[in-house]
Amino acid sequence: MAISREDIEKVAVLARIQxxxxxxxxLETDLGNILNLVDQLQxxxxxxxxxxxxxxxxxxxxxxxxxxxxxxxDAFQALAPATEEGLYLVPRVIE
Amino acid sequence: MQxxxxxxxxxxxxxxxxxxxxxxxxxxYGAAPNTQASAVDLAMPGTLPVxxxxxVRYAVMFGLAIDAEINRRSVFDRKNYFYPDLPKGYQTTQLxxxxxxxxxxxxxxxxxxxxxxxxxxxxLEEDAGKSLHEDFHGMTGIxxxxxxxxxxxVVTEPDMNSAEEAVGFARKLHSLVTSLxxxxxxxxxxxxxxxxxxxxxxxxxxxxGTRTETKNLNSFRFMEQAIAHEVERQxxxxxxxxxxxxxxxxxxGDTGESRSMRSKExxxxxxxxxxxxxxxxVLSEEFIEDARQRLPELPDARKAxxxxxxxxxxxxxxxLSTDARLASYFExxxxxxxxxxxxxxxxxxxLSARLNADEKSIQESPVxxxxxxxxxxxxxxxxxxxxxxxxxxxxxxxGTHQDVDTIIADQGLKQVSDTGAxxxxxxxxxxxxxxxxxQYRAETDANKRKRxxxxxxxxxxxxxxxxGNPKLFTEILRSKLEG
Numbered sequence: 001m002a003i004s005r006e007d008i009e010k011v012a013v014l015a016r017i018q019x020x021x022x023x024x025x026x027l028e029t030d031l032g033n034i035l036n037l038v039d040q041l042q043x044x045x046x047x048x049x050x051x052x053x054x055x056x057x058x059x060x061x062x063x064x065x066x067x068x069x070x071x072x073x074d075a076f077q078a079l080a081p082a083t084e085e086g087l088y089l090v091p092r093v094i095e
Numbered sequence: 096m097q098x099x100x101x102x103x104x105x106x107x108x109x110x111x112x113x114x115x116x117x118x119x120x121x122x123x124y125g126a127a128p129n130t131q132a133s134a135v136d137l138a139m140p141g142t143l144p145v146x147x148x149x150x151v152r153y154a155v156m157f158g159l160a161i162d163a164e165i166n167r168r169s170v171f172d173r174k175n176y177f178y179p180d181l182p183k184g185y186q187t188t189q190l191x192x193x194x195x196x197x198x199x200x201x202x203x204x205x206x207x208x209x210x211x212x213x214x215x216x217x218x219l220e221e222d223a224g225k226s227l228h229e230d231f232h233g234m235t236g237i238x239x240x241x242x243x244x245x246x247x248x249v250v251t252e253p254d255m256n257s258a259e260e261a262v263g264f265a266r267k268l269h270s271l272v273t274s275l276x277x278x279x280x281x282x283x284x285x286x287x288x289x290x291x292x293x294x295x296x297x298x299x300x301x302x303x304g305t306r307t308e309t310k311n312l313n314s315f316r317f318m319e320q321a322i323a324h325e326v327e328r329q330x331x332x333x334x335x336x337x338x339x340x341x342x343x344x345x346x347x348g349d350t351g352e353s354r355s356m357r358s359k360e361x362x363x364x365x366x367x368x369x370x371x372x373x374x375x376x377v378l379s380e381e382f383i384e385d386a387r388q389r390l391p392e393l394p395d396a397r398k399a400x401x402x403x404x405x406x407x408x409x410x411x412x413x414x415l416s417t418d419a420r421l422a423s424y425f426e427x428x429x430x431x432x433x434x435x436x437x438x439x440x441x442x443x444x445x446l447s448a449r450l451n452a453d454e455k456s457i458q459e460s461p462v463x464x465x466x467x468x469x470x471x472x473x474x475x476x477x478x479x480x481x482x483x484x485x486x487x488x489x490x491x492x493x494g495t496h497q498d499v500d501t502i503i504a505d506q507g508l509k510q511v512s513d514t515g516a517x518x519x520x521x522x523x524x525x526x527x528x529x530x531x532x533x534q535y536r537a538e539t540d541a542n543k544r545k546r547x548x549x550x551x552x553x554x555x556x557x558x559x560x561x562x563g564n565p566k567l568f569t570e571i572l573r574s575k576l577e578g
Contacts, residue, residue, distance in 0.1 A: 054369065056374060060375060061146075065149035065150075067113055068119030086128035087237055092235050
């Protein structure tokens with residue numbers, strides 16, 4: 001299955017990845033190849049197969065509801081580009 | 096043209112766990128910004144989520160309470176979108192395999208009927224952080240303390256046809272989750288948030304109209320206003336030949352206006368897929384049975400018991416059973432005060448009025464249930480007149496005194512019910528007011544006689560320093576004036 005230029009641009013926007021015109025040409029080939037592989041998988045008969053949510057044959061372990069984390073704000077905020085009054089600062093979000 | 100209103104609700108219920116759904120960070124409200132945001136909550140590379148057992152248990156308890164199928168196997172999915180209060184770039188939620196399947200809740204309506212609202216499903220998910228848009232040098236501040244707080248999202252079928260039914264459902268759900276103890280129910284802090292889907296269709300039509308969604312209503316009053324507003328907006332549009340656009344709207348409770356937030360055309364493409372960091376959740380029969388054992392008395396059962404056990408009427412039973420904490424307060428009052436009807440009147444009357452005036456919740460009441468119960472005892476045995484009872488209540492409320500009998504003694508509020516003493520006072524008052532006595536005896540109109548009789552009460556209360564039993568005074572007056 002081929003992927004269109006418009007699809008690549010849309011996916012790039014959704015993933016917040018900036019792609020140049022030159023890169024799009026290469027991505028058309030690469031993503032097209034991946035989709036071809038998906039097409040091959042789609043062709044397999046799965047009527048008798050249960051859908052799989054996870055490849056491991058195990059179930060989720062549940063954790064007791066007990067506070068185990070301590071306040072490490074200073075350490076985390078030392079990594080952040082901008083903080084103020086304990087808040088992380090980000091470019092203004094407009095709704 | 097006549098229209099049918101069709102309403103469906105989506106409700107986010109914050110679960111009252113100690114820790115977050117996928118990390119051991121505290122969920123306590125009101126901490127300094129980002130002091131309860133751990134590496135998992137911040138989406139640091141290399142961290143992995145571990146599911147909170149209590150969040151799952153609470154979801155199962157909710158499912159059992161709405162008579163829903165509990166899915167023995169449920170799956171977490173990633174809902175992908177970018178927003179700075181969501182550090183992972185996706186919300187971990189449940190799409191196709193939620194923990195709670197279809198159930199229902201019955202809503203009592205004002206006309207005495209009850210309406211069944213079907214619940215499509217309820218799923219577990221995580222809350223996002225908070226964005227503070229005040230000016231930080233042109234930037235936005237992010238507090239991630241709330242990020243990862245466990246939620247259940249409850250999705251109803253479009254079964255409601257008026258604001259009354261929708262708000263009735265919302266109140267019932269609030270009553271249920273607080274009675275279950277799985278949510279603190281504090282709507283002003285966002286513990287319960289309602290999204291309302293509304294559409295209109297020509298009366299009797301079976302084809303649903305285009306719907307809009309009004310998001311994040313955090314009070315019953317705003318919800319009612321927002322529905323009325325949106326129904327009117329859609330009706331005006333349709334009757335002018337316009338079309339409804341499927342969109343998300345925001346309602347501003349202060350201005351009573353709504354505006355479009357985003358329309359379907361620019362809707363997000365969430366690219367859901369199963370979360371590879373979390374294994375499928377498989378619940379054992381023991382786990383579900385354990386959750387069932389933990390179910391407390393639910394509001395409907397409590398209401399029925401209040402009618403049965405205390406002989407309350409339907410209205411009183413309903414008012415007092417809805418809120419679990421108010422119900423337990425009332426029962427504490429009755430345990431001490433014995434007289435259930437009198438207790439119901441005081442809890443819904445004086446106590447509720449004072450709580451409202453001081454904007455206090457029932458847990459913050461300065462008068463305890465047992466204190467009010469002691470007061471009820473003294474009203475029931477005629478030690479206190481209604482005026483005296485209010486004085487005792489005031490003293491308890493202000494906290495100057497703790498003990499009802501001490502207040503009665505200190506302030507001399509004990510009602511005089513000794514008929515001999517009261518008769519003597521009546522004789523003296525009547526002797527001092529011969530004109531009024533003549534006037535009363537000459538009057539034939541029953542209403543006017545009643546008013547004239549009332550005219551003797553002032554002097555009598557004065558003579559008894561406010562302590563005469565007014566009921567006895569009236570009886571004695573009647574027999575002396577008419578006998």
